[in-house]
Amino acid sequence: MLPLLAPAVKAIFSTVDKVITNKAEKEKIKAQIQQKIITGDMKEIESAAKVIQLEAGGTWLQRSWRPLMMLIFAFLLVAHWFGFTAPNIPESVQNSLLDIVMVGVGGYTLGRSGEKIAGQWKKTNTKH
Numbered sequence: 001m002l003p004l005l006a007p008a009v010k011a012i013f014s015t016v017d018k019v020i021t022n023k024a025e026k027e028k029i030k031a032q033i034q035q036k037i038i039t040g041d042m043k044e045i046e047s048a049a050k051v052i053q054l055e056a057g058g059t060w061l062q063r064s065w066r067p068l069m070m071l072i073f074a075f076l077l078v079a080h081w082f083g084f085t086a087p088n089i090p091e092s093v094q095n096s097l098l099d100i101v102m103v104g105v106g107g108y109t110l111g112r113s114g115e116k117i118a119g120q121w122k123k124t125n126t127k128h
Contacts, residue, residue: 007117009037070104073097 013030020026077097079085 007121009033066104070101073101073104077101 012033016026016029016033020029076085077094080089080094
């Protein structure tokens with residue numbers, strides 16, 4: 001699991017370097033992050049990965065419920081824009097629905113990109 005975390009940790013360290021100006025504070029934060037990874041405080045990431053693996057191995061519905069929900073929310077937005085829904089839906093509800101779609105699409109896009117990057121990284125690192 002640690003090799004898969006390396007790109008994320010590198011990105012976190014880069015962000016710490018950009019945000020924190022005090023060199024001693026940077027090193028302290030980086031050391032704390034490394035310590036958490038080494039001691040296994042990253043259980044949330046591991047458990048999330050296990051959930052994804054279990055869902056990927058299940059039935060078609062288990063694998064597809066998240067994309068289906070995003071399609072339903074997107075359809076509701078399009079239906080409203082074309083006037084196929086009740087006219088008295090408050091703007092706050094419309095905005096909430098749009099936020100859900102944006103987060104879902106962003107998460108899916110980022111997740112797929114991460115999978116592709118991890119696959120390429122794994123191929124290049126197993127050849128050596």
